[in-house]
Amino acid sequence: MLGELRRAITTGRLRPGAPIRQDALAEELQVSRVPLREALKTLEGEGLVTYQAHKGYCVAVLSLDDLREVYRIRQLLEEEAVRAAVARLTDADLARIEAAQHDVEHAAAAGDVLAMATANRTFHMTLFDCAAMPRLARLIRTLWDTTDAYRSMYYGAAGNRERVVEEHRATLDALRRRAADEAVRTLDVHREHAVTELEPLLDA
């Protein structure tokens, strides 16, 4: 249920800024308002919705400043995660990341935006999870969630999909050689491209 609600927000079905009518949403999700309110509280903690006492919840809107701040924090945390991950990366780990990349390329070729978003996420999170720093991974995940509503727009453009594929290949190459600095650098440009593409989309 929580997952379903989170997806409704991160896929953009519930538009940023839209007020959340508990009664209607509860009926739509086939639950009562109590569990819905609990779910909204966790989403509030993740920054996906905002809350005002006696006024209710709204789908969070991301300002340009928010976007830049989120990506800056991601840069800091992901660098740490990548370095820790590279230090303990096994061949089996690498194989799982490569499998995710396979899915990314498949989705990119097919132009499947949704599959692209999930495969991309798997690619990165699989790497981050190798750091064996669960709290760090969790923080990164919630930061990703806050921009997920806009990510699908990003993959709408075929050019972006192609570039993502290329950038992942560069990261994978660095990972295979256990070149931490280079992996960090490739991910930095990867992220930088995303933020520059996302910025214009945020004004609307």
Next chain:
Amino acid sequence: MLGELRRAITTGRLRPGAPIRQDALAEELQVSRVPLREALKTLEGEGLVTYQAHKGYCVAVLSLDDLREVYRIRQLLEEEAVRAAVARLTDADLARIEAAQHDVEHAAAAGDVLAMATANRTFHMTLFDCAAMPRLARLIRTLWDTTDAYRSMYYGAAGNRERVVEEHRATLDALRRRAADEAVRTLDVHREHAVTELEPLLDA
């Protein structure tokens, strides 16, 4: 109500690892279980309590690995916050930080552990808030919360209180000269001392 519950955990009145009986706690807090459950959901998001479906909530316990991970992440995020804060630090900001330090010294001399903890927190958070990165400040705050249950033990020792005062003075000196690198360094040692003192306390 949420704040009251959070304090009960961060001050250690609800011991780490203890299961949370909703009925009893609701009565103690003079509310019904519904708002309590919402509060627990937000605390779960902050990492103060853990949750298992159909088994309920427990006050989170911090392993040694958790402690080190939290402090490592804090180091990363706080460095960013300090650098951003120093870049835009006004004299009025500095005065507010100095006022907090005054409270810290007063509490340290009086041996008031609780006042020490809150004044110390104000000292640091006032600085971090100057970074004008609200999400970053919020993340740092929740990281602090996860170790607050143990912080009061830390201030129990007079030696630790004295050292904290000295370390804050070093930081303040760096801030007055807008010396970002030095401020970061002094806070790093400050944090490192805390973690080495905290580690032994965690085994119990």
Next chain:
DNA sequence: GCTCCGTATTTTGGATCCAATATTGAAAAT
């Protein structure tokens, strides 16, 4: 005496109901 199983009790999860607050709309006054 110990283990295993089934029932009783406790505890959590969810639904409904009522109270409190906010929002909307209409009527009245300027």
Next chain:
DNA sequence: ATTTTCAATATTGGATCCAAAATACGGAGC
């Protein structure tokens, strides 16, 4: 015509109640 006020409505916040799951307890079997 515009603004203000007050009532009607909608929406949230919280309490109570019922169902489902887990735990605790006790008895039967070995």
